[in-house]
Amino acid sequence: MRKITLLFLVLIAFCWRSNAQFTESFETEIPATWTILDLASANGWVWDDTPEGDGAQDGSAVARIESGFDAPNDDYLITPQITVASGLNDRLTFYTKSRSGLFSEPYEVLLSTATATAADFTVILQSESEAPEEWTKVTLDLSSYNGQSIYVAIRTTSYGNWELFVDNFINDTFPACMEPTDLTLENISNASADFAWTENGTATAWNIEIVDVTAGEVATGAATVSGVTNPYTLSSLASNNEYELYVQADCGVEGPSIWVGPLAFTTFCDAFTAPYIQSFENAGNIPDCWTTFSDSGEEDWFFNESGPNHVGDGGDLSGSTLSNGYYAVCDASSSHGPRYLMSPFVDVSVLATPELRFYEISNAEDSDNAQLDVEIWDGSAWNPMGTYNTNTDGWELKIVDISTLTFTGPAQARFTFSEPNGGGDDDIAIDDVVFDNPIACIFPADLLVANVTATTADLSWTETGTATAWNIEIVNITAGETATSVATLSEVTNPYTVTGLLPNTNYEFYVQSNCGVADGNSFWIGPVSFQTDCNALTAPYTEGFDNAGAIPDCWRMYSDSGEEDWIFQDSGLSHVGDRGVLSGSTTTGGFYAAADASQDHGPRYLLSPFVDVSTLTTPALSFYEISNSEDSENAQLDVEVWDGAAWNLMATYNTNTVGWELKTLDISGLTFTGPAQARFTYSEVIAPGDVDDDIAIDDVTFGEAPDCMAPTVLFVSNTTLTTADVTWTANGIGTNWNIEVVNITAGETATGLATVFGVTNPYTLTGLEDDNHYEVYVQADCGVDGVSTWTGPYAFATAIVPPACEGIFVDGGGSHGNYSESEFSSSTILPNSAGDAVTITFTYVDIEVDTFGSGEQDGCYDYLTIYNGPDNTYPVLAQTLCGQDSSNGDNTIVADSELHVGDSFTSTDVSGALTIEFRSDPFTSLTGWEATVSCGVLGVEDVINEAAFTYYPNPVTNTLTLNAQKSIDNITVYNMLGQKVLRTAPNNITNELDMSSLSTGTYFVKVTIESVAQTIRVIKN
Template identity: 30%
Template sequence: INLGPVSSDLFLSFNYNHAYYNTHGGQPDYGSFVVSISTDYGQTYTALETITNTNASEWQFKSIDLLGYAGNDVKIKITANRNNQNNYSYNFAIDNLSIISCPAPTDLTTSNIRGNTADLGWTEMGSAAAWNIKYGVTGFNPDTEGKLFTGITENPYTLSGLLKETTYDCYVQAACGDTDESVWVGPHTFTTVATPMGTPYFEGFELGQNDQNTVANGWTQQSISGNKSWVANRSYHTFGRSPRTGSWNATLEYNNRDWLFQKLYLEGGKSYTFDMYGRVHKDNMGITTLTIKYGSEANEASMEHEIAYKIIEAGAYQLVTGTFTPESTGIYTIGIQGKTISSFNYLSIDDIAIYETPDCPAPFESFVSDITGTTADISWSPRGSETAWNIKYGPEGFNPANAEEGMLITDVATKPYILTGLTGKTQYDLYVQAACSDISQSAWTGPTSFTTGNEYYTIDYLEGFETGHTTLQPPANDWRQESVNGEGNWIANNYNAGANRHPRTGNWYAYLTDQNTTWMFQKVMLKANTDYTFELYARQNTAETSEMRIAVSYGATSTAAAMTNEIVSTTNITNGDYQLITGNFRPATAGIYSIGILGINNTYSYTEVYYLTIDDIAIYETLACPAPYALSVSTITPGSATLGWTERGSASNWNIKYGAPGFNPANAVEGTLISNVNANAYVLSGLQPNTAYDWYVQAACSDEEISTWTGRKPFTTKHLTSAPYTQEFTTTSTPDGWTKDHWFIETVSQTPVLDGNYIICNLWSSSFLRTFEMINIGPISADMALSFYYNHINYSGPQLSPGPGSGGFEISISTDYGATYSMLETVNNNASADWQHKEISLSGYAGKDLKIKVTGIYNNGDFLLALDKISISVPPTC
């Protein structure tokens, strides 16, 4: 039929076959056929090509370029010629005759077949410069299955990652344009051999493995210590055993040192690169390692040449990489040794690759840090000797190979490099490329993805570290840091880690370890000539108060040098509960400012780590009537307590509210209100003994203006029992209101029997105090006395007194509920081993509440001291 007009990119293509007609069988090796073309609708023809018959038995494919006939209508004619002298007849057949723009490749072949690689080749029948390949285990459905590679520009192309002794089907398709592709050609079938493997070699453990069995695919092992082996893993993700990519990895259990071996065919004098990713569950003092070597045989003794060695740190996967050059061509063994020690510590590996080292190798391990709303610090590890790099960044998913996509920065000579001009709250992808010379660049490494934060924050600003942070990592949410001394950063955490490291509110906080002085910066938008208040709560865990300090300043940029405006001068942080650090400031001009928090932790100890901990940061416009802070309670008695606070503003009157634990100060019917208090400290009286209370304070700046309530501050009043009082220790429990240190309530065999239990201590060293304090008792009448029985006896040996000069005990008395004590009497050991009675007049304490303290005295020996039937009462008259 006449066809047209034809374009310049069309081809005439068809399949053809020839075979003897009679019973001779086989294919003729004579005869031909001519393909002709007409541009005048069949009136005249011009021969395009003459095809001579061959002995080929299969169908053959032919493609003829029609470039010279662009714009014409054409008619095709095919003429078969027998051309034989033996008068043999044969059949000639043509099928799939078409005029198309993208003819399919032909003559699929495979060569250099090894255990894991094969070179797939084909004949291009048109003008395509790129092809698509699909392959899979023989019999796979190419419409729905198989592994697809698109945009291939190499012919032949090396298929890698194959399984040894496995039969594969391959298909090839010409990619003539973005939407113009040929039909798939295939299948072409081949079978990999047993060994050796070739390069490029890849092992991601995704194929041919059995879960929790020793690693397969030609890997062999040698155990040096321990009783476990490297196993393929799919089902366990705890203890750092999740894969880096895909669904599988390989793991080695704790307390083992094991080798993995794989044989590879390598060419002498050629440089190869080894890449592998490893991770470990937890820090192990530098003894979890991966060692890569190669040699002649699959045993440790043959591992003569080191490729790489790396200490694996706790956390994410880390790249283990190195290059090596074998001296001669042959089969070599690559060895991977994993070493683990600590209990419940697993070493995981994934994504092994061995390939010819590129002339310009790509960087690796790119990462992003110190991300703000407009900037990000980026860094990478060079694999070669290059001194310049190209950086490309853009929106998530952009293609770095497309010149129209992303932002390119060339000839970067320093790292880390600060990206600027970013947009806040935007996700970016980042790629890095080595620039080895003007004409030689590596492949792009990436993407490394990151999301910018806010360019600045508005007031009111609150940071309790409750959202956006990662456990045991520097605080996120656009915080930047700068170290003045030491190498440590502020760290965010969300569990009670001891040493006073737990949150003030919520579940998160931040801390700074010892021997570090480090700034934290945050950007905020401030108004001109406006008063602002900064608040921060801090605590620490050492008595070295002068070594733990906080200072707060602000400036134009997030650097230590820019912190020229003081908000809070350097303030000591004491050991114990959280303390409020607060200050006011007033910028002269509006703009974006950086608030800086300086943590100073100069402590050091061989045996302990000391921490400076912070929580609940707030910046807000200063209130007209700010609330007091730093509530305190002192001089607690059975019926009163002295309340104190720090005034934040200029108030001279305050309101106090107290009540049972948990009461709501905003509820008018809960708690007891005391108004117009003009004394700080304030003695709160009329309380009940041994009772828990909460209290709050509020600034009363004027009749119309009051602050919010500050609290809750809890306290408990002292015990008090009325006189007379007698304690005979009828049980072994500590009596109500008593405290004791190294005294016990019991009976022991060494002490003579008196009447059941008594309170007793063992005095054998002057290094330890032995003290007990009784309950508060009162009021006392003038005719009352303190009376008791006491006994001192050797701890071991016969029931004898330790003798005069060995020790005794002191009796002290307090009239201020244990705040201070004065000496009442000292009782020294004597020669008696019996229970003795002692009576001391209390006539000088009439009308007072008393508290008695007994302290053991040790001079020498090893003896027991016991007291019983302790009484404050009127002595009997006879």
């Protein structure tokens, strides 16, 4: 049984003896008559009037020392000189404690018969020990020093702990009748308890005062029972009652000692009669008549309905119990020693074959298992019945046969949680503790709800016994009902479709096995919660998600992981659209539904209400989508439609959109046997993990398919000085399309009137002006069914007239304007004469971020790609994209390739030409760049031969990049004195030459390719 020990004493009377030679409680200071020696660390004894933890032992102040951290303490707190006189002051007492039981403070008590210097403290009154966390009285016998003058010191050598407190010194003599100490209590029952103590004198009888705290009694100093023995069995106690105990020694003619105590305890409840079950459904509190305690006194069992973080598998509790609510659990995050949980007493004499049952869940994750020991009290002793220290498969039912025990009284269960290998991640939990006969009718498990409609739901479970009929209780939570354990439906089959439910209502359901007359019914198991759908809405139906960030009424969402669902918002997430910027527009604007791609939480589902589409001639599902993978892989959006009998996959989207795009799905080909429902499934199946594609949708609509469906995915490519190729995705029956071209440079705006009619897909725009910005729109022409709405705009720019040799090459905004957002342009610069090569040198750079000509490209989203030849089929000479691929998969990545003023690029192709393409994102429009164009005969540096190579930048700050057609054998760098300062052997066609360690100046770089050496001059900044 549990043992209760009084670790400190509270003296009811005569705490401060009238014959004391001195007392010191440190209420105002550490007096000057005391001596403090600090011989080691920076910390020393100090006066503290606000001690942390439990405060002072009496009053408000203490003497305190903090543990050394720079070095171990060597500190003395020394009393004033004491002249010892027998029967007057031959005893010294004081109280001490550590601030925390986790950091127990070591100390020793020394005595000097000479001076208060450290060297004279040669007598050990108490060897080194650790002060407990509770205030503890220390008594020292000074009678051996009668007639001598002495000093007493408390010396601490603590290192890396916390704080030691001392309080209430008394120098007096031993009383004629010594008070008892070390009060303990064992074998507590509902009506009795064994009380014991330590006798410190010669007494053979003692007096006890029993205080009934529950009844409101207080201590009086008058004995309840007198002349008792030690130990003493308290009897006739009230059950489930709080008491306090005091004891005094009775020394006969020398009188009684002072009273010591109180020792508090609570008797157990009267025994319950089996069958008995405890499911811990007590709002997080320990159930009545249960007891929890720990050896350390620091942490007991908890009663939770979720957590701690490592209950189950990282907080995920799989499987089920009888009650599926609160449970008892121990937190394994740090080792606090054994923790005990004790049931009330249960009379099992009425059971033919008694057994103990309970559910356990245990998962060590990546640590060592904790341990659960289960014991049964048989009326006279504890009996170990089971040890559990392995992972469970979710919640597992444990059955302990206790019929072999010989019970001399009621039974009691004790569950002991311990960590033999120290703290870990195994937060063991238990639930539904039962004393009963073996189960005659075994309860079902794994309750499920599926195919929920407005008025019906399919209920199912797993039969774990032999039952062929079951009872169900349906509880209407929305109406405020609670479970009654009375069947709503009896002797049903499994599975069972419950009907007559109310739309848009929250329910719980419970089930029990019905095993017939002989074996009766099982326990009820549950609940499982579900919500019915709304009544079917009538098309046309649109949801714009403008519900202040809450999921709209009648919509449902869930995820496979149970961790994260769809989010409803009007800005963000940080990766909705392109890094949180949403281009284009939807019909309603405002809020939208989005899925956060920052972590892979598995598929996430968003379900519309049921919608009756029988009134529609050609039903369609439409919605807006925005998706941008930025620099990661795309997420995926699957769209399905329920036809009354099955889900039908209608579309899968896993590519970037151009801002918000309207998606229209023709669902008229489905055979509807009931209302329709849409399901949007977000997943990261292409590249599971952390991606940046926060897909969002808006304006979900069930309505008539347009007579003429608008095209989507409008795109412009292959722009030249006067032409551009336009493509789109056709939807519906249209085979001809109309295009409107808007000349933005000329100040035009869209009119909704076609510029060209009846074109095919793709279509090449002609007659454009060079160096101009345009927007293009397209609409389907469906003949007798009319035309669709316009799709667009898509912005583009025609090519700039290539500058002549010795000319200036500028961005699409010209020398004084900005380039455009979402711009694509392409320019090819040819030399004037065959055999010459084009070189462009950048004199001004302002791309992506407002550096305003600071001399470098500050960003990665607007970029140039420079091809070594007359078009974009030739090798990439450089791509100024911060070393990142532009997501089209075609470009060679050039590491660390931001554009800087002074960067120079020379063609090594036989044509001598360079082709430069520029792309900008939809969010920034800046002043661009200027570069000089020069043409010259190929020299030693750039002649087209087997040893040809290119290099940039020049001047160079840190890294010189070299690209060759053949493997570079050696690179050697010389300074102006001809001294070799760097050498490397790349054996690769590219090399990043690190020149960051070189001083500013001019260097010669010798490059050897297939035994042919060429030397270039490089300026180092």
